[in-house]
Amino acid sequence: MAIKVGSKAPDFTLKSKNATGLVDVKLSDNFGSKNTVLLFFPAAFTGVCTKEMCDVTAGLSQYTSLNAAVIGVSIDTPFAQEAWAKQEKIGFTLASDLNKKVIKDYDVVFPNLAGIGDTAARAAFVIDKEGVIRYAEQTPTPKEVPNFTAIQSTLSGLK
Numbered sequence: 001m002a003i004k005v006g007s008k009a010p011d012f013t014l015k016s017k018n019a020t021g022l023v024d025v026k027l028s029d030n031f032g033s034k035n036t037v038l039l040f041f042p043a044a045f046t047g048v049c050t051k052e053m054c055d056v057t058a059g060l061s062q063y064t065s066l067n068a069a070v071i072g073v074s075i076d077t078p079f080a081q082e083a084w085a086k087q088e089k090i091g092f093t094l095a096s097d098l099n100k101k102v103i104k105d106y107d108v109v110f111p112n113l114a115g116i117g118d119t120a121a122r123a124a125f126v127i128d129k130e131g132v133i134r135y136a137e138q139t140p141t142p143k144e145v146p147n148f149t150a151i152q153s154t155l156s157g158l159k
Contacts, residue, residue, distance in 0.1 A: 003106050005136050009038075009127040010105040014095035017078035025071060025095040028131065035068040035134075035158050036127040037151060040108050040120040042142050044076045044084035044094075052122075052145045057091040059148075066155040073097050074120050108138055122146065126154045134158060 003010070013026045030036045039056065041049045053072060056063075063070050070092040074081065081094040103109050103120045110121040124146035126135035135154040137146045 003125075003133060003136060005133050007133050009036075009125065009131050009133050010102070011131070012097075012102045012105070014073065014097055014102065015078045016093055016095050017082035022078060025093055027071070027127070030069055030127075030129070031131045032129055035066070035129055035155055036125075037063055037068050037070045037155070038106075038125040038127060039070065039072045039146070040103060040106065040123040041072060041074050042110060042113055042119040042122060043074060044080050048122075048143055048145065049074075050084075050088055053090045053094075054088055055145075056148075057089065060091050062152060063155070066152065066158075068126075068155050069093070071095055073102060075100055075103065075118075110142060113142065124148075124151055126151055126158075128158050 011028045013024050015022050016025045043049060072094045075097050077098055078096040081096060085094055097103055108121040108123040110119050113119040121138050122142050123138040125133055128134050135151055
């Protein structure tokens with residue numbers, strides 16, 4: 001089960017790939033300035049993940065207007081994530097947890113997904129500017145998406 005509300009969010013530095021090359025994505029870079037919506041997803045180029053990330057992209061202004069950055073995390077390579085983001089026009093940062101440390105830190109490992117091995121479970125966290133988890137949800141199955149209404153409601157309640 002996902003790490004609990006009220007816990008200090010485990011910090012991380014993961015790789016992301018953009019047009020300029022590989023870049024570091026560090027959660028604590030947002031501390032003190034903005035809230036973070038952290039979305040764990042099982043795998044790029046899959047149906048439910050694509051729909052979820054495209055839906056979030058379509059509503060990205062709702063998150064930015066609530067002073068929140070969105071970061072998607074999967075165990076895909078940063079190169080695969082970049083290709084997928086370009087293909088699907090995903091408009092926020094995707095970060096690679098290739099070594100599976102962050103999915104373990106947040107306790108959102110989905111064991112042996114479809115026989116291919118451990119991946120990220122589908123999960124969502126709202127982390128406030130002080131680095132405290134204010135919302136945590138892991139969906140019962142990878143086919144279900146988080147409650148984005150509850151995520152936005154949580155963000156609305158943060159300063």
